[in-house]
Structure formats: C-alpha cells, structure tokens
Amino acid sequence: MPSPLKEPNLSIIVPVFNEEDTLLEIMQRISAQPWNKEIIAIDDGSTDRSPQILQQIATENGDVHIILCKENRGKGAALREGFSKATGDIILIQDADLEYDPADYEQLLIPLLDGRADVVYGSRFLGGPHRVLNHHHYIANRCLTLLSNLCTNLNLSDMETCYKAFRRDILPQLQLTENGFGFEPEFTAQIAYHKFSVYEVPISYSGRTYEEGKKIGWKDGVHALRVILSVQWQMRRTKSKTT
Numbered sequence: 001m002p003s004p005l006k007e008p009n010l011s012i013i014v015p016v017f018n019e020e021d022t023l024l025e026i027m028q029r030i031s032a033q034p035w036n037k038e039i040i041a042i043d044d045g046s047t048d049r050s051p052q053i054l055q056q057i058a059t060e061n062g063d064v065h066i067i068l069c070k071e072n073r074g075k076g077a078a079l080r081e082g083f084s085k086a087t088g089d090i091i092l093i094q095d096a097d098l099e100y101d102p103a104d105y106e107q108l109l110i111p112l113l114d115g116r117a118d119v120v121y122g123s124r125f126l127g128g129p130h131r132v133l134n135h136h137h138y139i140a141n142r143c144l145t146l147l148s149n150l151c152t153n154l155n156l157s158d159m160e161t162c163y164k165a166f167r168r169d170i171l172p173q174l175q176l177t178e179n180g181f182g183f184e185p186e187f188t189a190q191i192a193y194h195k196f197s198v199y200e201v202p203i204s205y206s207g208r209t210y211e212e213g214k215k216i217g218w219k220d221g222v223h224a225l226r227v228i229l230s231v232q233w234q235m236r237r238t239k240s241k242t243t
Contacts, residue, residue, distance in 0.1 A: 008090050009088040013040050014026075016044060017045070019096040023054065023057075038063055042078040043066065077179040092164075093164050100203065100206075101203070104122060108122050111201070119198045120198075121161055125157045148185055156198075156200060185228045
C-alpha cells in the first residue's frame with residue numbers, strides 16, 4: 001500500500017495548444033486553489049497568442065513555470081516535458097481549456113493524501129454535474145474505456161479523462177512514448193501492468209463542442225484503439241522475456 005502524504009507539494013502540468021481564449025481564466029482558477037504547488041505550462045507550438053499570454057502570467061506569478069516548444073508534437077510529448085521538470089510529490093494533469101474545473105482538485109487528492117492510491121482518475125461518468133453534449137462522442141469514450149478495461153483488467157469508467165493525479169515517484173517505472181492523445185491509454189496500460197493502486201472519483205465536466213475549440217476527433221479514437229492493443233502486446237512480450 002502507498003504511504004499517506006501530509007502537506008504535499010503539487011506539480012500541476014498544463015499542456016497548451018492554441019488556447020488564447022481560455023488560458024488566462026484557467027490559470028487564474030488553478031492559482032486560486034489552496035495547495036502548495038508549482039504550475040508547469042508547456043506551450044506545444046501554438047500559433048495564436050498563447051505563448052505571449054503564458055509569458056505574461058509567469059512574469060506576474062512566481063509559481064508558474066513555462067516551457068515553449070517550437071513545434072506542435074502533441075499532448076503526450078508536452079506532458080513528458082512537464083513531467084521531466086516536476087518537483088512535487090504529486091503530479092496532476094490539467095487541460096488548458098475550461099472543460100475541467102480546478103475546484104475538483106480536493107476530490108482527486110484525497111485518496112493520494114490518505115495513502116489509499118498511487119493514481120487517481122477523475123471520472124466524468126460517476127454522477128458529477130456535466131454539460132450535455134454529443135452522444136456519439138460519449139459512446140466512443142465508453143467503448144475505448146471498455147476495451148482498455150478488458151486489456152488491463154481495471155474497472156475504470158473513464159479512461160480518457162484529462163484529470164489524472166499520481167505520485168511522482170511512480171514515473172521512473174513508466175516508459176511513456178506516445179506523443180498525442182494516445183497518452184491516455186498508454187498511461188493506463190502501464191499503471192495497470194505495474195499494479196499500482198488506482199482510484200476513481202467523480203468530477204464536474206463542461207465539455208466543448210468542436211465549434212468551440214475541441215481538438216480530439218475520430219482519428220484520435222482510432223489511434224487510441226491501436227495504442228490499447230499494441231501496448232498490451234508489448235508488455236506481455238516484455239513480461240515473457242523476463243520470466
């Protein structure tokens with residue numbers, strides 16, 4: 001069992017790509033949360049004013065550290081950049097739009113603080129308030145989660161959620177390589193393989209439409225499917241070589 005964490009330092013990792021309309025507000029919401037924290041924002045080659053906004057925020061807030069990437073490589077690559085700079089006891093992933101509310105941090109952190117969990121997922125499907133949106137997108141999320149569960153033997157309700165919080169000391173055991181949204185199934189497969197203690201808690205969700213700037217699409221879903229299957233094959237192959 002993991003040990004309790006008293007008064008931990010948080011590393012909040014914020015991947016950013018063309019979020020000039022929401023960036024200032026989400027960073028203000030994060031900063032308002034009453035935790036000892038560092039905020040690491042990684043601009044993933046934005047072509048709008050996101051880099052300039054981040055630089056201004058970092059100038060005014062000493063808890064904010066920014067990484068500016070010249071090229072757009074994807075969410076997974078941006079997260080790895082952030083993980084490499086993180087110093088907190090707990091890492092928490094926060095998207096730069098307004099779909100996920102930092103007011104839910106306490107829900108995410110309780111199982112880590114009391115020693116029940118190594119990893120906590122914030123589920124959009126466990127009864128929290130949420131904006132009603134595209135049913136097809138909901139079905140796709142549930143299908144990917146179901147397939148992931150069949151492969152990992154976890155019983156998650158929302159594998160694709162942005163809100164993942166975990167102890168930083170598990171990172172050396174993970175071999176994360178996915179550059180895009182394939183990070184979600186890859187991370188899930190690896191924490192299952194290493195048998196970390198995983199909890200899931202309800203969160204609120206205010207999803208965006210594609211017209212409002214939502215970036216994940218059907219091609220990302222197809223790639224996630226490939227990742228779920230390929231990561232399982234690779235891990236089983238690695239396990240067979242070591243036994």
